[in-house]
Amino acid sequence: MDSPLCLVTGATGYLGGRLVPELLAAGYRVRCMARTPDKLRDHPWADRVEIVRADALDPTEVRRALDGVDVAYYLIHALGSGPRFADTDRETARTFAAAAEDAGVGRLVYLGGLGPAAGSAARDSSPHLRSRAEVGEILLACPVPTAVLRAAVIIGSGSASFEMLRYLTERLPVMVTPRWVSSRIQPIAVRDVLHYLVGCVALPPEVDRAFDIGGPDVLTYERMMQRYAAVAGLRKRRLLPVPMLTPSLSSHWVGLVTPVPGALARPLVESLRSEVVCHEHDIVRWIPDPPDGLTGFDRALELALKRIRDADVATRWSSAALPGAPSDPLPTDPDWSGGSLYEDVREAEPAASQAAVWRVIEGIGGDNGWHSWPLAWSVRGALDRIMGGVGLRRGRRDPHHLRVGDSLDFWRVEEVVPGELLRLRAEMRLPGLAWLEFTLSSEGGRTHYRQRALFHPRGLLGHAYWWAVFPFHGIVFGGMRKGIARAAEQSGRAAPGSAGRPAR
The missing domain is CATH 3.40.50.720 (NAD(P)-binding Rossmann-like Domain)
Known part of the structure; x- marks a missing residue:
């Protein structure tokens, strides 16, 4: 029946x-x-x-x-x-x-x-x-x-x-x-x-x-x-x-x-x-x-x-997310639901192979730096130390490779899919929660680079913090996108014929 x-x-x-x-x-x-x-x-x-x-x-x-x-x-x-x-x-x-x-x-x-x-x-x-x-x-x-x-x-x-x-x-x-x-x-x-x-x-x-x-x-x-x-x-x-x-x-x-x-x-x-x-x-x-x-x-x-x-x-907040319980969000929930989430997205198509770009991404932080305005990162690290945070003193475990759970300056590696995804969770002192995510894909011989900074504010101070630092995003995050693309292109390992498109 x-x-x-x-x-x-x-x-x-x-x-x-x-x-x-x-x-x-x-x-x-x-x-x-x-x-x-x-x-x-x-x-x-x-x-x-x-x-x-x-x-x-x-x-x-x-x-x-x-x-x-x-x-x-x-x-x-x-x-x-x-x-x-x-x-x-x-x-x-x-x-x-x-x-x-x-x-x-x-x-x-x-x-x-x-x-x-x-x-x-x-x-x-x-x-x-x-x-x-x-x-x-x-x-x-x-x-x-x-x-x-x-x-x-x-x-x-x-x-x-x-x-x-x-x-x-x-x-x-x-x-x-x-x-x-x-x-x-x-x-x-x-x-x-x-x-x-x-x-x-x-x-x-x-x-x-x-x-x-x-x-x-x-x-x-x-x-x-x-x-x-x-x-x-x-x-x-x-x-x-x-x-x-x-x-x-x-x-x-x-x-x-x-x-x-x-x-x-x-x-x-x-x-x-x-x-x-x-x-x-x-x-x-x-x-x-x-x-x-x-x-x-x-x-x-x-x-x-x-x-x-x-x-x-x-x-x-990914459209690909599948809820595990009724209390979880659905991709079809209204845009205004789910709490505040600020996002800064930067993309580029560097003239380099996906493998070459991944090597630069996986080597980020520590003595290798963040490929953008070193002074800004040093100041942010110092401020974090003053507020009782970890600052930039932790560096990285290995100069070339990352694994889930690694500390990376004032970040923690939350997810790694070799060649495709690196997601970092901030452990600095913040009025909210922050992530920095890098994703790579290839299509038609072109490498597509996507960089995403996410911030979930905690209370009114969290919203104020985001808008206070927002004017510097173009220098910090925009510079990071350009710096990573440039480093990959200069590595001499770009795939033949991958002319790439300018960063946007």
Whole structure:
């Protein structure tokens, strides 16, 4: 007997893109519905699922996508699409519910928003939360058994709510705060959300209701920011309450200091004026909590930031990176998610063979120098020594060869792929994390050189540091690119016929 066929809508979004591999790992067949299927091609699981094109507002296309489906996940939201997003949400939900009934779908699963309890508080909640609640009611009203999971802030890299928390905390050591920072919130780790979503496949047909889902901790937004600062290694944030700061003004403020789009920031901020905590935990009767228990807030933060803590940021922001856990980022996450990362990229096509250029790269540092403005490197090393760092005194283990783990002046060799890649992690005193990466490739007899400096700032001081040293990048990093290319060309080992192109 075939395993259940699950349709995932919103597979190009935050939750959908993480749900698909979890369903596959559980042994279920998966079909993805997308208005633009090409957006799914970069996912590592794309060749293991069926992908159908459908506009969620087109009844005929939606009905075709639902044909033969056992469980359909409704993960579509018009949040951020404009002031009439609630009308779009309502129409889309009605279209999907009718098509699911006509197709004989066995179950619908919807992830909604956790809002206030019924009564005046619910009526006074934000348009965003009211729309989420209305969509849940529309799906529950259709004859298809439906499970509506209601969650508050989801903690995971790429979640809009989490990214807003990240940027506000990292960028503002002192901030004026509106009343909503005192609202009580019950956040939940993305891994626990996915645990419940996958578990819904096995719910019996008689289960047709909504469930509140949340983590084990209830905190104010202010406390969430302070806990984030502690886990991220930042100083305690100073918050100055300003009661007259309205949600509308707050959303403009959030848009000013974070890269979260204003169309998303406003409804998210408006939602925070309501208390969002679980009123029941009935779901455990059918779907047990994870074997190791629900993830606490601090642990969820650690998981969301673990790539940074593991010093793997260079691949964390690579389009080729494959996530190892639901809390990891995806290549298709929005550009504004994932925290701040500054990048300086320099490229060249030196008139030298790839092997000749690699010899220069592998010999960099120590007595061999850095092929750019020696005075700048000496001054930076001296400043690092004054601040208690290692400076340039460590040199290098071997004058010609490097291996993973080697110290290299105030860098550490993090990755070596002979002839192709060298990645160094900074161990100097910095208000953040820094990497220097060299990659080589060849095509058509030409050697392509790419040099990348990455900096992940820690707090406002980290951002200030990057912009303070930015004017010198052209001399230091631009000079390094030119110096390495020149040294390789002068080595006398350039491949015949590799004329190369000028550095750019």
